[in-house]
Amino acid sequence: EVQLVESGGGLVQPGGSLRLSCAASGFTFSSYEMNWVRQAPGKGLEWVSYISSSGSTIYYADSVKGRFTISRDNAKNSLYLQMNSLRAEDTAVYYCARGYTMGVWGKGTTVTVSS
């Protein structure tokens, strides 16, 4: 079964850091681009970051550029999002999504930034 499972969310104070992980199974992870997408409470979707299958091409939304770092470990079938200097507006459910079409999504992990 094709599956993506996010982890690493939680409550963090403003200015703090978190590292999200996305564990992939049921497909050849190294063949797919991957994405992080977030959704603030009661709001729409925001594409946060993209990484190519090899990791050689990376994009970030302006709202997170310089604070977030996307990476992947194809040997471990895992995707990561290192989030530093967190702000209240980063509070959201963070999803990882597979491929150009984002045809497979995880269930998400919740990040809450609050003092």
Add this chain to the structure above:
Amino acid sequence: EIVLTQSPATLSLSPGERATLSCRASQSVSSYLAWYQQKPGQAPRLLIYDASNRATGIPARFSGSGSGTDFTLTISSLEPEDFAVYYCQQRSNWPGTFGQGTRLEIK
């Protein structure tokens, strides 16, 4: 950044009726447009990619059309499970923006 505007914001229809959802881009996105369905507490689900291609397992009652700046998602005959929020998304260029969503509710 390309802005996607979805209309209407809310659509109230009954099961069996036809639903037409619109997505307009602030500049051409060619055919690089997708549609997603999201139900409360769930992750989005890909319905349509590249404007008109149904994703795997998506029923034939869902169809997408359009190119350039104007796109439409049509649900030919609504089933009870179709009532949800629908988002369009472009990836013509980075950042790949989403529309604000259309809520399809039961009348």
